[in-house]
Amino acid sequence: MEELYERIDEPFRAWLAALVGIVSILVVGALAFPRQVYDGFIWKYFWGPVAADGQGATCAVREGGETTLLTSTTECAQATGYVAEPGYTTVSTISYALILIFMLVGVVLLLHRLEIGYDPAFFFALFPFVLFGGALRTVEDVGITLGPEAAATVPYPWSAALISPFIYFTVFFLTLAALLVSIGLSERGLVDRFQPPLAVAGSALLAITLAYLGWVIQVSDAITFNVWVPVITLVGATILTAAAWWATERFAPSVNAGTGLMGALVIWGHNVDGVANVLSLDWNHVFGLPDYGPKHVVNGFIYNNTGTVQPQWLTDAIGTAWPFIFLKLGAAVFVVWIFDDRIFEESPAYAMLLLITVLAVGLGPGTRDFLRATLGI
Structure with missing residues (x-):
């Protein structure tokens, strides 16, 4: 690994030094001022919400160095000390956004120095990790369905690694570790090349996660298996992607000129998200699925307003979420068109990272959505 270390230059080392400095400040502050820094900031805005979520509590209360879990909204409102509820706050949202930007800068610097650049093989090697992220998020959904006491549930505090937003760090560091090991090999x-072992590592993580979900189906009556959900979702997404590829190659070949098959995979990933959402929202009763609500703001707007502009007979026949499929398809094609040859020539590492991010934004939630529907949770 010495050759690998020598290729990491000063900008990345400066970024790494900044990371160590920030972490050191937080650790020293938490030790020197535990109530103000740890209880009032780190725990209240970051760990407390995850602790409450992971243990099925309405809120968690931190007072006198002790954490108490409460299940009543009245008790939470009357509690003294620092109170944390599941979900995000303004402080945590801004903090996570800053962390994301900081981490993306570090990744771009690392990719630049490792000279990975514009290589479609790298993009495809990361594809299993995107599926793994969505599948891993489903593991936490299974835990919520079964309850914290179920034998098949990942116990707390380990389950914290599967709860948003910590799961993003879990997937990121596993991917980064696999990348560095593969480059080291x-x-x-x-x-001969680092991409094959990287793809194998991602596929192995995905297989382990799916094997766990398959085991849960066997040991729990609360988890079902609806085979038509993955069939319709994956086949539908593939048909839509093939149609979009044919149309763009036939009438606007410049759309695919910069990305090639990478762009097709991006479009497919967003189609998976679109089809899974429509299937869950409008066709859940047909397949015996639970009642789901729209998770995307745009999807919610479409779902709640399409019925006001289309005939009632059409609403009764196909529902109101269907425009979301075409919105996702159109948006994905537009984004792929933006990634032309000039972007990859000017900043290959940044362009590759951004394209992978676009894939993850669609396929990650889409994988979780159709797996949840498949399991009936």
Whole structure:
């Protein structure tokens, strides 16, 4: 790994030094002023909400160095000390956004120095990790359905790694570790290229996660298996992607010129999200699924307002969420068109990272949505 270390130059080392400095300040502050820094900031805005969520509580209360879980909204409102409820706050949202930007800068610097750049093989090697992220999020959904005492549930505090937003860090660091190990194997001459072992690592993580979900289906009566959900979702997304690919190649070949099959995969990922949402919202009763609500703001607007502009007979026949499919498809095609050759030539590492992010934004939630519907949770 010495050759790998030598290729990491000063900008990345400066970024790493900043990371160590920020973490050190928080650790020293928490030790020196535990009530103000740890209880009043780190715990209240970051760990407390996850602790409450992971243990099925309405809120968690931190007072006198002790944490108490409450299940009543009245008790939470009357509690003294620092109170944390599941979900995000303004402080945590802004903080996570800043952390995301900081981490993206570090990743871009790392990719630049490792000279990964514009290589479609790298993009496709990361594809299993995107599926893994969505599947891993479903594991936490299973835990909520079964309850914290169920034998098949991942116990707290380990379950915190599966709860948003910590799950994003879990997937990120597992992916980064697999990337560095794969590059190390290539540097040592054990493999010709780092992409194949990277893809194998992601596929292995995905297989383990799916195997766990399959085991839960066998041992729990609360979890079902609706085979038509993945069939309709994946086949439908594939048909829509094939149609979009044919249309763009036939009438606007410039759309795919910069990304090629990478763009097709991006469109497919967003189609998975679109089809899974429509299937869950408008067709859940047909397949015996629970009642789901729209998770996207745009999807919610479409779902709640389409019925006001289309005939009632059409609403009764196909529902009101269907425009979301075409919105996702159109948006994905537009984004793929933006990624032309010039973007990859000017900043290949940044362009590749951004394209992977676009894929993850669609396929990650889409994977979770159709797996949840498949399991009936």
